[in-house]
Amino acid sequence: MTKPVIEVESLAKSFGDNHVLKDITEKVEPGQVIVVIGPSGGGKSTFLRCLNLLETPTSGKVAFEGQDLTTLDTKSVNSLREKMGMVFQGFNLFPNMTVLENIKLAPMKVKGTDNATATKTAHELLKRVGLEDHADAFPDSLSGGQAQRVAIARALAMNPEVMLFDEPTSALDPEMVGEVLNVMQELAKDGMTMVVVTHEMGFAKEVADRIWFMADGYIQENNTPDEFFAHPKTDRAKDFLSKILM
């Protein structure tokens, strides 16, 4: 059995009196695609952000390849973050740089990659997400779907071992959802380990290895998609599914 990429143990996170994550213990195996679903405000984003320490856990342990992140100093945390690419609902492209510059910035400034190599990699990645023509465009001129694909390419440029997605399609016009999900599906096929928060049930059913259903600060269910959608065990999950599928 391979070593899990991410191990979470008794993770808890509060904002003041608001106990968002209460007690979470799960692991992610290499190559697995985890889809996290659950009601709004249930702590899905907070959980994802705890994984790469954008949010500092209140208690508990988050281990990446066996190494407990919560014990590391700032510098090591920075370099560990490189290994976990993250894509946000709001793209967060740097508006003052072209698509190419967006992708090259982190490799060059953080890893010290030289310009030529970084440019070459960036062009390859753009091809992979189907945007080789838009290298010199500014983010403002892109559609939402295109921007999100650039964001994925940018995260991939750091050559991460895990990709975290936080509702990557929920800010998009319905027409553009498909093109982003397609790119993610390709990534999964290529064996990328992924943790995805999404409301796209089609994607969850088709691509996920496991569904984690999160509500009230706990992972309430952890199951295969077929099992979860066909026979949700908890009332919380049944209620959620009934609402979301109408």
Place this chain on the structure above:
Amino acid sequence: MTKPVIEVESLAKSFGDNHVLKDITEKVEPGQVIVVIGPSGGGKSTFLRCLNLLETPTSGKVAFEGQDLTTLDTKSVNSLREKMGMVFQGFNLFPNMTVLENIKLAPMKVKGTDNATATKTAHELLKRVGLEDHADAFPDSLSGGQAQRVAIARALAMNPEVMLFDEPTSALDPEMVGEVLNVMQELAKDGMTMVVVTHEMGFAKEVADRIWFMADGYIQENNTPDEFFAHPKTDRAKDFLSKILM
């Protein structure tokens, strides 16, 4: 045969050089539920806003119950708008008033309804949208689904003959989409004439009498839901459906 509620003839609308609506001729019969679908930027919102003259058409005719709106003076337009309730993607509740005050404002200030009557009607409407407990809440404290239902109640308070909906659920968390669509379905059942712009295909299939597919400034197809989803005629519609249903 009854007289159509809304008749649109050769309607065109440009913003500068941007010809958003090119030539639209359609009508809405009493009690009909029309669902308008189409790609983003296709002019759906603009079309809806032309119906109650929130946008002044560049050319063509918009008639409400046989009366051409484009020829009316400002005052008559104002009183005609009362008869067409409109619900927006962003709710647009008045944040400085309670839910009850939001609903009572227009009847009292525009129609001159007395306070007691207006309050009574408002409570009835709140009951109808399932929010009788939230009369004294401020909009900020409502969830998106609740806010949108208040917006519907507010529009209904003017006792309109037509209701226009512009993507009423696309700003909502997935869990809350259902509660809003349910209210709309009830409305339709009660015989309200409705024009709805939405991406919720489930709703379209179940509730719509006709689907208008709008793209590039024209209504490209006008058909029953069954026919439209099963056999889209134009390539534009096929392409759109393939993307949106993934």
Place this chain on the structure above:
Amino acid sequence: MKKKFGLLLAIIVALFMTVVPLGTQHAQAADNSLEKIQKKGVLVMGTSPDYPPYEFQATVNGKSTVVGMDVQIGKKVAKDLGVKLKIKSMSFDSLLVALQTGKIDMIISGMNPTPARRKNVAFTHVYYQGGYDIVINKTDKAKYKNKDSFKGGTLGAQTGTTQYNAIKKQTTNTKSKGMTSQSDLILALQSHKLDGVAMEKPSAEAYVSNNKQLAAIPSNFNMSSDATSSAIAFRKGSTSLVNKVNKTVDQIKKENLVKKDYLPAAGKYLKTNTVNTSMGHYWKAFATGIEYTLIITVCSVFFGFIIGILLALARMAKGNVFKTALRWLATAYVEFIRGTPMMVQVMFVYFGLGLFVNLPALTSGIIAISLNSGAYVAEYIRGGINSVNIGQTEAARSLGMSNGETMRYVVLPQALKNIWPSLGNEFITLIKDSSIVSIIGVTELIYQSNIVRSDTYRGVAPIVVIMVLYFIMTFTASRILNYFERRMQHD
């Protein structure tokens, strides 16, 4: 050098009198002057009380009284003669005639015993040698000896005074700089913009005794000592009286009473109090300043708000030609006001409007600041209206509300809530900007600080005090406004 014009007249009178001998002159024959006074029991002293610290009017126990070092000398003279002193005030020009016509018995009024005068009256010994000193920074004391030490440097004096002419004409290789205010000169000195300031001795002494960083050196200006010394005048021929009084004068000089007692005592009455220069002593002046600052601020905020609303509505007027003109005018006004300094606007209102109506400075200041503030408030209101989401307007319009109803019931209430913080800021800005009306002489805080500065001869302390006072006002105001802001948001 006191009242040269009076002096001239006196000389003319004196010359005239040498031609037409007056009856009093034969008093010379039989000198019973001392006896006569002592018999009368009262010595009438004539003086012209407008020459501090020699003699001047001051309010003592609520009554205007003649005080000063000359009065002290008069009292001493009377006491030594064993008689009562009675003081008669008159213009300096009238003193000699009053003496010669017997209206008064003696003159103590900083009078110089010039040869011309000596022909007509009898002077005692000189009781005070005045003249001119140069005030310098104490640190330079080793460097400067007198007027000739300032080669290559700069000397200052009040423009139009004798000492100003002296520094111009009696120095070589020394730049001279005239200013109108004595206290500005001292400030310039302390800030090393001048190397020395020439002034009359008593003034110099007042400065030096009140400010430990200053020192005085003799000026050595080339002037007849008559022109700088003071003596007591009696009627010609009152030899016995003069001889008796000379003893008193000699004692005063021997014991250095003028410097030791009389000048400091006189100083107590000067304007306010030149001895107590602590800032606390001036709390009333500062309080007046704060009062006016707040009056100006509150009035200007009030009128500025009204003007602002009118301007904002005018700027949004649309429709016929009249409305367009109105919008155009309001826009031009707002842009022009916002494009020119408030100081110019204040000057313009004060001097410009003043050509047509007689406006007090305070009113002018409030008008100018209100007009200025109105332009800014108009922009806040416009901004507040624009900041209300267009969706709010559309929702209201789609409910059948007219443009006016939408503005009144939906947009304005939200806009006013949005601009409350800006209006609060405007209030705080006006507390600060009201300082500008000091230039037209409104007694607000900065103006008061200038008064205290010239009163205490202290350059920086009053500035620091009002700086702190301003900060307290703006800080308090911002806390209060924040409190209400938070409360409004809770509603």
Place this chain on the structure above:
Amino acid sequence: MKKKFGLLLAIIVALFMTVVPLGTQHAQAADNSLEKIQKKGVLVMGTSPDYPPYEFQATVNGKSTVVGMDVQIGKKVAKDLGVKLKIKSMSFDSLLVALQTGKIDMIISGMNPTPARRKNVAFTHVYYQGGYDIVINKTDKAKYKNKDSFKGGTLGAQTGTTQYNAIKKQTTNTKSKGMTSQSDLILALQSHKLDGVAMEKPSAEAYVSNNKQLAAIPSNFNMSSDATSSAIAFRKGSTSLVNKVNKTVDQIKKENLVKKDYLPAAGKYLKTNTVNTSMGHYWKAFATGIEYTLIITVCSVFFGFIIGILLALARMAKGNVFKTALRWLATAYVEFIRGTPMMVQVMFVYFGLGLFVNLPALTSGIIAISLNSGAYVAEYIRGGINSVNIGQTEAARSLGMSNGETMRYVVLPQALKNIWPSLGNEFITLIKDSSIVSIIGVTELIYQSNIVRSDTYRGVAPIVVIMVLYFIMTFTASRILNYFERRMQHD
């Protein structure tokens, strides 16, 4: 009333000379004075050129020359005698001695023919009767006749002058108000804050001839006419010469040449030009003002920006005690500066820092404004940084960038773009705020306008001119900034 001190000295000298007769006095015996001059062919005129418009220095064709109405008279006298005129400048005090010792042949220097002087020199007839006028608003001409017409009203005069004493002592039921500047008095008059302003006749004439809204009435102050009239002095006993010159003087008086020709001619040389009061004529003064205003603005924006960045970084410092202290200090500084008026800050820097180092006013002004601006800029920068979406930071951090790298490569570039409009506004604000340094005497636009005001006796026109100039500057600046802003947004 000219140089009373000099007069006094002269009298003393004169009195002295009556005791020790000088050699020149026996010239009285045989009077060949006229012959002697005509033989010599040159008439040496002594004068003290510091009494405009009588006589003063002016730059004519690049050379400093003695000009004035007395010079015109001297020329006329020389011409009528058929000789050349030579002018010798000296201090007024030396004139009499110089005449008596033969260094000069005559004195024309606004000299009053007092009895004391008459004993020692020979005066011609009076060529100019000076004295005092009261300047009033022309509209009041029917109302006021002389000093006694102002009962219940207010008269103004320059403090410390003879006319100031006169309005105080020679009027009844009339309030008197002293100001230091003549032109402020005129402004106060025009804005009806005063009912009349007492001044010397020639000045009054200059004002009235330059301002159509003013009129002059005789003051009727009770003064010996000797004290206000001027005559030419020759050596005692030069009867033939004096008689001859008297003919010239009589002609001058008969033809009213002083008022008609000499005074207007003298006026041309006054300071700049008192005749041409059009604003265009003063373009150089205004240009200097604009220059300094822009210098102050540009320097202050530059240093303010640097100070602002440092303060903004200091306010965001977090970590050890030192950094916390730094943050605390920067916060206090920013709050204090923003809570006090710039005018106080300017005064504080000028007078306060001046206690330690000798700073010119311009430097002080730039320092004060930079320090002030820095506090505001710091807030803009902080605001700009905060306005960058937190998502940008998170995206950068999730890519493995450190805090510093994120700030440098992602946040700051966007922040600076965001605050560019604020910085532009700050520049425009500083153009306006630089006006405040006028109070410490920096020759920027407002200061220059005050100079022009006092030069032209016109109260409002210069204010209007600089108002427009300020507006042009701010308007141009805002257009230029908008242009660059738009260009930056296109990038």
